[in-house]
Amino acid sequence: xxxxxxxxxxxxxxxxxxxxxAYGKWTSIKEGGVYYLTxxxxxxxxxxxxxxxxxxxxxxxxxxxxxxGFNTTTAxxxxxxxFHIDGSVDGKNWVMIGSSLDDxxxxxxxxxxxxxxxxxDYTLPWYRLSWNDGAxxxxxxQGTFYVGGLAEGAHTDLDVGAATSGIxxxxxxxx
Numbered sequence: 001x002x003x004x005x006x007x008x009x010x011x012x013x014x015x016x017x018x019x020x021x022a023y024g025k026w027t028s029i030k031e032g033g034v035y036y037l038t039x040x041x042x043x044x045x046x047x048x049x050x051x052x053x054x055x056x057x058x059x060x061x062x063x064x065x066x067x068x069g070f071n072t073t074t075a076x077x078x079x080x081x082x083f084h085i086d087g088s089v090d091g092k093n094w095v096m097i098g099s100s101l102d103d104x105x106x107x108x109x110x111x112x113x114x115x116x117x118x119x120x121d122y123t124l125p126w127y128r129l130s131w132n133d134g135a136x137x138x139x140x141x142q143g144t145f146y147v148g149g150l151a152e153g154a155h156t157d158l159d160v161g162a163a164t165s166g167i168x169x170x171x172x173x174x175x
Contacts, residue, residue, distance in 0.1 A: 018055025018091035018126045026054050026147070036148035041073065048137040053129035053145040055091060062123045066149035068101070069114035070131060076141025078108035081132035085117050088126040096130070097122060105131070107138045114146070 026037040037056075044051055068085060083102045086094040101115040119127075129145050132138060 039145045043142050050133040051131045056127040058125045066117045069146045071112045072110050072143040074142035075110050076107040076138035079136035080104045081136045083131045086128050087124040091126040107141045
């Protein structure tokens, strides 16, 4: 089964690290005073592959309750694709956290689908969103991933591993 990263070709599990460029970057958006992360449009080259988000540093989400989801901008096939969050201890090898958030998403309908994730009991270095790991053929599907529930300033231009990632330090200036 192929695994497709954001704006990339196939990813070989266990060899590509969560912060490698093949996984793309999160963009921080502020809407109505609320901050969330989003990706650029996902346009899979392999429509019967698992589609994964960029890596999410555990330092930003461990112990938090998050809202995650995806926005279908171009509807695809009416198939039973699933959606869940994965965790990793090394950023290369992944396992589903808890249970699937949805075992039958609706990729044939344009619009946002949101889910609650409770990471209160988890402290892992890496997370990612995973959609369609059953490798259903979603045909023409296009969309974006979302993550909400992070502190303001902690995720600006989340380029994990770079000085701008907000990981470490004392955080944003409170003044």
